Amino acid sequence: MFNFLTLKSVAETLALLELFEPLPATEVPLAEALGRVLAEPFLAPENLPGFDRSTVDGFAVQARDVFGASEGLPAALTLVGECPMGQAPTLVIQPGQTARIWTGGMLPQGADAVVMLEHARLSESQGLVELTRPLAPGDNVILADEDAIQGRELIPPGQTLGPPELGLLAALGQKSARVRSQPTVAILASGDEVVPLDVEPGPGQVRDINSQTIQALASLAGAKTLSLGLAPDDLPTLSALVHQAWRTAEIVVISGGSSAGQRDFTLQALQAIPGAEILAHGVAVSPGKPLIIGRAGQKSLWGLPGHPAGALVTAEIFLKPLIWRLTGAREPVWAQSLTARLSRPVVSAQGRRDYFRVSLSRPDPQGPLLATPILGKSGLITTLVGAEALAICPEELEGLEAGALVEIRLLS
Amino acid sequence: MFNFLTLKSVAETLALLELFEPLPATEVPLAEALGRVLAEPFLAPENLPGFDRSTVDGFAVQARDVFGASEGLPAALTLVGECPMGQAPTLVIQPGQTARIWTGGMLPQGADAVVMLEHARLSESQGLVELTRPLAPGDNVILADEDAIQGRELIPPGQTLGPPELGLLAALGQKSARVRSQPTVAILASGDEVVPLDVEPGPGQVRDINSQTIQALASLAGAKTLSLGLAPDDLPTLSALVHQAWRTAEIVVISGGSSAGQRDFTLQALQAIPGAEILAHGVAVSPGKPLIIGRAGQKSLWGLPGHPAGALVTAEIFLKPLIWRLTGAREPVWAQSLTARLSRPVVSAQGRRDYFRVSLSRPDPQGPLLATPILGKSGLITTLVGAEALAICPEELEGLEAGALVEIRLLS
Numbered sequence: 001m002f003n004f005l006t007l008k009s010v011a012e013t014l015a016l017l018e019l020f021e022p023l024p025a026t027e028v029p030l031a032e033a034l035g036r037v038l039a040e041p042f043l044a045p046e047n048l049p050g051f052d053r054s055t056v057d058g059f060a061v062q063a064r065d066v067f068g069a070s071e072g073l074p075a076a077l078t079l080v081g082e083c084p085m086g087q088a089p090t091l092v093i094q095p096g097q098t099a100r101i102w103t104g105g106m107l108p109q110g111a112d113a114v115v116m117l118e119h120a121r122l123s124e125s126q127g128l129v130e131l132t133r134p135l136a137p138g139d140n141v142i143l144a145d146e147d148a149i150q151g152r153e154l155i156p157p158g159q160t161l162g163p164p165e166l167g168l169l170a171a172l173g174q175k176s177a178r179v180r181s182q183p184t185v186a187i188l189a190s191g192d193e194v195v196p197l198d199v200e201p202g203p204g205q206v207r208d209i210n211s212q213t214i215q216a217l218a219s220l221a222g223a224k225t226l227s228l229g230l231a232p233d234d235l236p237t238l239s240a241l242v243h244q245a246w247r248t249a250e251i252v253v254i255s256g257g258s259s260a261g262q263r264d265f266t267l268q269a270l271q272a273i274p275g276a277e278i279l280a281h282g283v284a285v286s287p288g289k290p291l292i293i294g295r296a297g298q299k300s301l302w303g304l305p306g307h308p309a310g311a312l313v314t315a316e317i318f319l320k321p322l323i324w325r326l327t328g329a330r331e332p333v334w335a336q337s338l339t340a341r342l343s344r345p346v347v348s349a350q351g352r353r354d355y356f357r358v359s360l361s362r363p364d365p366q367g368p369l370l371a372t373p374i375l376g377k378s379g380l381i382t383t384l385v386g387a388e389a390l391a392i393c394p395e396e397l398e399g400l401e402a403g404a405l406v407e408i409r410l411l412s
Numbered sequence: 413m414f415n416f417l418t419l420k421s422v423a424e425t426l427a428l429l430e431l432f433e434p435l436p437a438t439e440v441p442l443a444e445a446l447g448r449v450l451a452e453p454f455l456a457p458e459n460l461p462g463f464d465r466s467t468v469d470g471f472a473v474q475a476r477d478v479f480g481a482s483e484g485l486p487a488a489l490t491l492v493g494e495c496p497m498g499q500a501p502t503l504v505i506q507p508g509q510t511a512r513i514w515t516g517g518m519l520p521q522g523a524d525a526v527v528m529l530e531h532a533r534l535s536e537s538q539g540l541v542e543l544t545r546p547l548a549p550g551d552n553v554i555l556a557d558e559d560a561i562q563g564r565e566l567i568p569p570g571q572t573l574g575p576p577e578l579g580l581l582a583a584l585g586q587k588s589a590r591v592r593s594q595p596t597v598a599i600l601a602s603g604d605e606v607v608p609l610d611v612e613p614g615p616g617q618v619r620d621i622n623s624q625t626i627q628a629l630a631s632l633a634g635a636k637t638l639s640l641g642l643a644p645d646d647l648p649t650l651s652a653l654v655h656q657a658w659r660t661a662e663i664v665v666i667s668g669g670s671s672a673g674q675r676d677f678t679l680q681a682l683q684a685i686p687g688a689e690i691l692a693h694g695v696a697v698s699p700g701k702p703l704i705i706g707r708a709g710q711k712s713l714w715g716l717p718g719h720p721a722g723a724l725v726t727a728e729i730f731l732k733p734l735i736w737r738l739t740g741a742r743e744p745v746w747a748q749s750l751t752a753r754l755s756r757p758v759v760s761a762q763g764r765r766d767y768f769r770v771s772l773s774r775p776d777p778q779g780p781l782l783a784t785p786i787l788g789k790s791g792l793i794t795t796l797v798g799a800e801a802l803a804i805c806p807e808e809l810e811g812l813e814a815g816a817l818v819e820i821r822l823l824s
Contacts, residue, residue, distance in 0.1 A: 030609070034628050048794075049618050055719070055791055057673040085645065085675075086605035088615035102675050104605050104668075104718060106616035117673070147792045155797055162824060163632070164796035167625035167720055170609050171618070171793060193498035193516050197442070197582050203500035204518035206461050206583070213579035216446050220575070233497065256516075261469040261529070263497075263514050306516060307467070308579055332800060334822060337777045338746070365749045379467055380559045381583055382460075384576035385567055388744060410746060412574060 007284040009395065010317070010353045016279045016293055017321055020300055022328045023181040023250070030169060033161050035222065036179035037328040042155040045172055048148035051088075052107040056140045059098040059120050059129055060111035063137040074121065074130035083108055098129050107141060114140040148172065158328050180328040185218040185319075186249035187211050188241055190231040190256035190266065191306055209308040209381055210255035217315050220412045221323040223251065233257060238269040246273045250299055250326065253319070256306030259290035266303040270294050276301060284352040284395065287378040288314035307379040313355050313390065316411060335410055340369035340391065342404045348393040357387035358408065371408055387411055419696040421807065422729070422765045428691045428705055429733055432712055434740045435593040435662070442581060445573050447634065448591035449740040454567040457584055460560035463500075464519040468552045471510045471532050471541055472523035475549040486533065486542035495520055510541050519553060526552040560584065570740050592740040597630040597731075598661035599623050600653050602643040602668040602678065603718055621720040621793055622667035629727050632824045633735040635663065645669060650681040658685045662711055662738065665731070668718030671702035678715040682706050688713060696764040696807065699790040700726035719791040725767050725802065728823060747822055752781035752803065754816045760805040769799035770820065783820055799823055 008016075025039030054060065060083060069075040077098040083089040083105045091099055093110035101107065101114055119133040148154055148168075155165055161177060169177055189211045195201050196208055208230060215225040228245055231238045231254070238257070245252040252273075257266035260281070270276055270292060278294040281303075285291070287310035292303030300322060304311040324331065340360060348354040358371035371391045376383040389408040393400050400406060420428075437451035466472065472495060481487040489510040495501040495517045503511055505522035513519070513526055531545040560566055560580075567577055573589060581589055601620045607613050608620055620642060627637040640657055643650045643666070650669070657664040664685075669678035672693070682688055682704060690706040693715075697703070699722035704715030712734060716723040736743065752772060760766040770783035783803045788795040801820040805812050812818060 030624070034631060050613065051616060053618075055789070057671070057675070084616070085603070086607075086614075086617050103671070103673070104603060104618070106605075142789060142791055146789065147794050154794060159798060163625040163628035163724055164793060164799065166628050167621040167724070168793050168797050170624040171621045171720070173609070173612070173619060175609065191497070191516060193518075195498075197585070197587065200585070201462065202498075204463060204496070205498050206465075206516070207585060209579040209583045212442070212582040213575040216575040216578050219446060259469070259515070261515070263469070308583070312575055312579070332822075333772045333774055334750070334781060334800065337774055339778075360745045362745055362749055366751075369746060377467070377554060377558065379554055381576060381580050382559050382566060385580050386571060387576065388746065410744075 007282045007289070008280045009284050013280050013283050013293065013318060014321065017318070017325055019279070019295060020298060020322060020325060023183060023326045025178050026181045027176045027178055029176050030166060030174060033166060033177040033179060036161050036177065038155055038157050038159045038161060039178050039180045039328060040157050041153045042169070044148040044150050044152050044154050047145040047150050048171055049142060049144065051144050053142045054101045054103060054105045054107060054114045054140060055142055056114055056116045057102050058114045058116045058140065059131065060093060060101045060107055060114050061098045061131065061135065062093060062095060062110060063113040063135045063139065065095060066115060066131045066133065066135050069131050069134050071132045074132045076128050076130050079127050079129050112137040112141070116140060158330055160329055182222060182224050183250035183323060183326045184224045184226055184248065185251040185253055186226045186228055186245035187214050188228045188231050188245055188254045190233060190238060190254055192233045194230055194256070196230060210304065210306070210311045213308060213312045214253055214255065214304070214315055217312065217320065217412065218323060221320045222327045222329055223323045233263050233265060235265045235268055238265050239272045242269040242273065246296065246299060251302065251322070252299065253302040253304060255304040255311045258292045258303030258305055267292055270301045270303060273301065285314070285317070286352050286354045291318065293318065308381040309378050309384055312384055316390065317355065338408050338410065339405050340371035340389070340408045342391065342400055342402055342406050343370050343372040344402045345399060346373050346393060347399040348397060350398050351395055353395050354393040355390040356393065357383050358389050358391045359386060360388045371406060419694045419701070420692045421696050425692050425695050425705065425730060426733065429730070429737055431707060432710060432734060432737060435595060435738045437590050438593045439588045439590055441588050442578060442586060445578060445589040445591060448573050448589065450567055450569050450571045450573060451590050451592045451740060452569050453565045454581070456560040456562050456564050456566050459557040459562050460583055461554060461556065463556050465554045466513045466515060466517050466519060466526045466552060467554055468526055468528045469515050470513060470526045470528045470552065471543065472505060472513045472519055472526050473510045473543065473547065474505060474507060474523060475525040475547045475551065477507060478527060478543050478545065478547050481543050481546050483544045486544045488540050488542050491539050491541050524549040524553070528552060570742055572741055594634060594636050595662035595735060595738045596636045596638055596660065597663040597665055598638045598640055598657035599626050600640045600643050600657055600666045602645060602650060602666055604645045606642055606668070608642060622716065622718070622723045625720060625724045626665055626667065626716070626727055629724065629732065629824065630735060633732045634739045634741055635735045645675050645677060647677045647680055650677050651684045654681040654685065658708065658711060663714065663734070664711065665714040665716060667716045667723045670704045670715035670717055679704055682713045682715060685713065697726070697729070698764050698766045703730065705730065720793040721790050721796055724796055728802065729767065750820050750822065751817050752783035752801070752820045754803065754812055754814055754818050755782055755784040756814045757811060758785050758805060759811040760809060762810050763807055765807050766805040767802040768805065769795050770801050770803045771798060772800045783818060
């Protein structure tokens, strides 16, 4: 009764997340697309910039006309006019001719390169320009299809849309982006001893921490959140609230009551959801052992530990990757396989994976990161404040020595 | 006229940012505090959890009563009742007595430890509990001031408020947080050839990219943004728009026209702001040489290059650290001094710092990151799409060999 029958390993538990499929695509206005994940490849609808464009202030030429030009032996060309900005020039460059052009201007017909102003001497009275540098065709020019070729894939699906991607979509006239839908995470905190933020706790009462931390974590991971408040430790009320959560959200999270004790109703409340299937109850992880993961179709059901640190660490390890999976997001390469040296020994237990909260420093700018474990019982919320990462002690070890190279996971 | 008189180095330019002071503190509701930066130390207004609390389901005892207890020789204690959840127990534990308690429950007077249910045998009929494990005082208990001691600093100023910090503030009854104000970045894109996103560009015209990219970057860095649209290359109109930006924002950004050519009006428009002082015009950096930084009192004035890549890279290198400085944010330790091996050689010029756009991979999970330069002219926006970092070629080098260890800067 008070022991979990079988604890799942961290790897087995993470593998369960693959039961959930990425959410469907949706169209969002470009102004709301920052941080969203592209659902389908974005192909260039047209060439970019769409015309041959000068990258400097100078003179448009036929490159062969300035072949061999130098300070001592400049090429003298006839100035036939000026290219207007934001319009197609009407003039045509014939051999022996040149025209003024500005940065960003469209090259006139006949021209294939631009001499920088610094390499030109203008003799206004004679209508001549002496050019003192040789050029190859294409010099100081961006060709009409050099930034993007019509039909080419410019942004792959799964790319998080950041500043350059939004810029490129704008450059190609996209007023919206096709991204993955965001899941809604409905959060319910259980426990007769928990009071809401705006209630002064009496003796034996504590304020609700988990609604805050899980909402913040889910929101940073890319989900929408819905806080359903507090539930007492009584099965009918809890079940009714869980039912409400299940109807409105893709991800249902209850913190507290996830263990296997007499007052723990989270498992039963989740099981009462139509079609619910419990995938894991109890994971060989510290903190966070009494974790519940279930599903009802493609909706995922979570019972997080009531201890604030256990709730936040399991959400970090398991809930965040689920949100990424649903939104199609990928963890950046630089955040994967990060390691650090441990500043002091830590003690763990064989058979479970321990996540130690650590602060990071880099005593030698060229050297590895140093991970300093933050001391305190694992249930304390203060051990997470200022923690920059979790350092991992794997299942097969009973602890780690000072100086050991440990895998770390950055906290958002 | 067409050369900058003096180019400032990247280090000199970054040093200019210290002329700007962090913005004043402001109070925001907790629900809006995620990602904001704490302006003042947060001291515990009270102890946390505020009472001695059980961390397990079990039996509250005086630890000395179970001294030496074992499976073979259990300590038999008289069960005197059950501790209610969310209330102060009225019962008192005398020597030889015990009471049921639940995870999170308040310890009764007299008790100083909790025996886990797994280590207890209940004989209901006799009103006795046999406890089979010894304990020390404090075992399976969080003491009243163990998570936080009243008056202690719990969160230092400069800490970005993430999930654990918000949880701690909630735990201590804070309905709001004292954070640094966010600056507003007003953005204006100049250029006669630039058209807004909703206009089909004619020959020689391009859509506005920089308003999108700079807004997105500033927003990710923690600023509010205000897009003022497009300005033509004509000094009176540009000046009027810049004046409007200066009145409404702490940071005024114009993209385009920042060079020293005949059609470049950005410098003059910024100089026309009352009290304006130009701090830099031209920086020894690629891309982005024609950068302007100025100030009018504590407001900063920026002329970014018109080339989308130059605008975005200079904003990343110079504007983002200014926003961090104003909001009090710090770059995380793990993002500093990052290095990677270069997959192929790159060519630079002595005397300027080159920022190459790279994608990152980690071919050996235990090995260093590999930085693969993205090819293409530096003005192309597509060279930034999918780039995960900028790799730095320092001023004293003319390039970097394949396999060289380079400093990288992660892109947001």
